[in-house]
Amino acid sequence: xxxxxxxxxxxxxxxxxxxxxxxxxxxxxxxxxxxxxxxxxxxxxxxxxxxxxxxxxxxxxxxxxxxxxxxxxxxxxxxxxxxxxxxxxxxxxxxxxxxxxxxxxxxxxxxxxxxxxxxxxxxxxxxxxxxxxxxxxxxxxxxxxxxxxxxxxxxxxxxxxxxxxxxxxxxxxxxxxxxxxxxxxxxxxxxxxxxxxxxxxxxxxxxxxxxxxxxxxxxxxxxxxxxxxxxxxxxxxxxxxxxxxxxxxxxxxxxxxxxxxxxxxxxxxxxxxxxxxxxxxxxxxxxxxxxxxxxxxxxxxxxxxxxxxxxxxxxxxxxxxxxxxxxxxxxxxxxxxxxxxxxxxxxxxxxxxxxxxxxxxxxxxxxxxxxxxxxxxxxxxxxxxxxxxxxxxxxxxxxxxxxxxxxxxxxxxxxxxxxxxxxxxxxxxxxxxxxxxxxxxxxxxxxxxxxxxxxxxxxxxxxxxxxxxxxxxxxxxxxxxxxxxxxxxxxxxxxxxxxxxxxxxxxxxxxxxxxxxxxxxxxxxxxxxxxxxxxxxxxxxxxxxxxxxxxxxxxxxxxxxxxxxxxxxxxxxxxxxxxxxxxxxxxxxxxxxxxxxxxxxxxxxxxxxxxxxxxxxxxxxxxxxxxxxxxxxxxxxxxxxxxxxxxxxxxxxxxxxxxxxxxxxxxxxxxxxxxxxx
Numbered sequence: 001x002x003x004x005x006x007x008x009x010x011x012x013x014x015x016x017x018x019x020x021x022x023x024x025x026x027x028x029x030x031x032x033x034x035x036x037x038x039x040x041x042x043x044x045x046x047x048x049x050x051x052x053x054x055x056x057x058x059x060x061x062x063x064x065x066x067x068x069x070x071x072x073x074x075x076x077x078x079x080x081x082x083x084x085x086x087x088x089x090x091x092x093x094x095x096x097x098x099x100x101x102x103x104x105x106x107x108x109x110x111x112x113x114x115x116x117x118x119x120x121x122x123x124x125x126x127x128x129x130x131x132x133x134x135x136x137x138x139x140x141x142x143x144x145x146x147x148x149x150x151x152x153x154x155x156x157x158x159x160x161x162x163x164x165x166x167x168x169x170x171x172x173x174x175x176x177x178x179x180x181x182x183x184x185x186x187x188x189x190x191x192x193x194x195x196x197x198x199x200x201x202x203x204x205x206x207x208x209x210x211x212x213x214x215x216x217x218x219x220x221x222x223x224x225x226x227x228x229x230x231x232x233x234x235x236x237x238x239x240x241x242x243x244x245x246x247x248x249x250x251x252x253x254x255x256x257x258x259x260x261x262x263x264x265x266x267x268x269x270x271x272x273x274x275x276x277x278x279x280x281x282x283x284x285x286x287x288x289x290x291x292x293x294x295x296x297x298x299x300x301x302x303x304x305x306x307x308x309x310x311x312x313x314x315x316x317x318x319x320x321x322x323x324x325x326x327x328x329x330x331x332x333x334x335x336x337x338x339x340x341x342x343x344x345x346x347x348x349x350x351x352x353x354x355x356x357x358x359x360x361x362x363x364x365x366x367x368x369x370x371x372x373x374x375x376x377x378x379x380x381x382x383x384x385x386x387x388x389x390x391x392x393x394x395x396x397x398x399x400x401x402x403x404x405x406x407x408x409x410x411x412x413x414x415x416x417x418x419x420x421x422x423x424x425x426x427x428x429x430x431x432x433x434x435x436x437x438x439x440x441x442x443x444x445x446x447x448x449x450x451x452x453x454x455x456x457x458x459x460x461x462x463x464x465x466x467x468x469x470x471x472x473x474x475x476x477x478x479x480x481x482x483x484x485x486x487x488x489x490x491x492x493x494x495x496x497x498x499x500x501x502x503x504x505x506x507x508x509x510x511x512x513x514x515x516x517x518x519x520x521x522x523x524x525x526x527x528x529x530x531x532x533x534x535x536x537x538x539x540x541x542x543x544x545x546x547x548x549x550x551x552x553x554x555x556x557x558x559x560x561x562x563x564x565x566x567x568x569x570x571x572x573x574x575x576x577x578x579x580x581x582x583x584x585x586x587x588x589x590x591x592x593x594x595x596x597x598x599x600x601x602x603x604x605x606x607x608x609x610x611x612x613x614x615x616x617x618x619x620x621x622x623x624x625x626x627x628x629x630x631x632x633x634x635x636x637x638x639x640x641x642x643x644x645x646x647x648x649x650x651x652x653x654x655x656x657x658x659x660x661x662x663x664x665x666x667x668x669x670x671x672x673x674x675x676x677x678x
Contacts, residue, residue, distance in 0.1 A: 154195060
């Protein structure tokens with residue numbers, strides 16, 4: 001099978017080559033939540049950049065354990081060339097060897113650098129072993145007559161991956177060596193980083209030093225601490241000759257685990273794992289752009305470390321535990337994001353068993369009629385969401401349609417009935433049915449319960465308390481789904497009750513949410529300030545779901561308004577221009593960013609329901625629906641190469657912002673690309 005390749009161009013709008021190398025990023029993950037990430041240039045620009053962020057059991061979470069390696073090549077003729085780079089607090093930028101970088105390619109989703117230096121061609125690859133906190137940094141001379149001595153200086157800053165870049169080490173670093181095994185630690189509570197070098201004539205020279213004043217430009221732009229130090233124990237040196245490899249392995253695993261696989265075997269197994277991912281995927285996703293998205297999707301599906309209770313329960317019933325990282329670098333797993341992403345990440349990629357594991361795991365955690373909103377890295381579960389539970393119905397529906405797995409449906413049905421009962425009776429955070437109209441209301445002081453969930457300290461930016469449009473579209477869809485499933489299971493009494501309730505919800509929805517003056521739907525009715533006519537994308541779900549609550553006579557008017565006022569080449573705006581709260585850019589410190597997070601900022605995942613709604617109205621217009629996705633194809637060359645950002649600015653040039661790789665952005669792009677094929 002041929003490799004799936006994406007070669008990143010070294011050009012960008014109004015950017016020099018070096019600026020492109022500083023702004024483009026790469027990401028490799030390990031199936032545990034751990035990752036390696038950086039800029040193509042090698043310079044660190046955000047706190048999350050490093051060659052190994054290890055995923056530990058809670059409450060330790062993910063930790064930066066291996067920040068970078070500085071590379072120096074010494075040729076037989078005496079010439080020396082450095083690779084990589086740093087940026088300093090004084091504004092100076094050192095991009096060593098950037099002029100020698102011939103190409104940067106993702107090969108089956110893995111980053112590959114190729115350097116051309118005086119007739120010598122050297123290739124560098126980085127990958128993580130699946131389900132291990134182990135990174136391989138491999139160098140190979142493809143062409144060249146001279147022998148080269150490669151010097152590698154590892155540097156570290158042990159800290160939680162989201163800690164400030166100037167966070168102090170727990171204790172002083174301790175370096176030890178026994179034969180070809182090297183280890184760095186920093187106190188009993190710190191990680192233990194183990195290093196091994198494979199290749200010709202490798203040596204290590206002890207030369208402890210601190211690399212001061214590393215400047216992280218993205219942290220500076222985001223209003224955080226922006227300068228810190230790295231520590232290095234010394235440097236490795238190894239020979240490179242034509243056709244030969246040198247590999248630096250860094251790991252927090254046990255020595256026997258590290259030694260179990262040679263570098264060549266580890267790489268072969270990872271390549272085979274990726275080929276199997278493509279072989280399992282939808283036939284339309286085995287080549288081209290969809291295949292790249294299959295590899296991108298793989299980054300978000302993980303086996304979370306340290307959830308002992310989950311593992312014991314899953315193993316007891318013959319399952320395994322899986323969950324979905326919402327976005328890299330800083331998100332953990334979120335209920336809402338998982339349910340929206342499930343179809344694209346698992347069903348479109350043929351990962352059927354994992355989809356079932358995810359659904360069954362979340363069903364166990366239903367409390368008071370709610371699934372968890374998020375699992376914080378330090379431990380525990382938070383339930384502050386009004387929509388994640390309703391998205392659970394949607395995800396289960398998509399799963400059952402694809403897999404015909406009635407056993408899982410029947411297993412979860414009692415939980416679904418409990419969810420409806422708790423919503424009828426009223427549950428946490430003011431979530432409950434208004435008996436006057438059967439519409440679902442929500443809201444509690446200090447909480448952000450819908451997907452528009454920005455909050456800074458005590459300020460909830462978009463509280464949307466009352467009856468939100470997408471919450472009620474999801475509520476209606478859930479009622480109809482459970483009605484259908486109950487009837488299939490011969491529970492006619494329950495099906496009739498649910499059908500009557502859904503009918504009342506539909507009548508109330510179409511009466512209350514239609515904003516005649518604007519020709520679209522209110523965003524919230526019966527809210528704290530009355531009915532909110534803000535033009536937002538949430539209304540699209542009233543058409544897009546399996547059971548659309550909006551009467552068909554109004555579909556065309558709603559989609560016309562959304563297309564005219566909210567649609568961009570990279571997603572839907574969260575608020576229409578002209579509104580007093582509209583923000584053109586998502587930029588600045590935390591307060592500034594959150595103030596614009598859902599006040600105009602574009603979200604690419606919203607193209608998913610928009611495409612669904614469009615095809616419901618125009619079922620024969622697959623080419624037109626595909627056209628709405630085309631603008632995102634270029635984004636695979638921007639920001640995080642091979643993936644899709646969380647958000648974009650609301651106006652041209654629609655700069656990518658937020659997380660550099662977002663689960664539902666990738667999932668909905670893949671799902672809709674396949675849906676609009678043919």
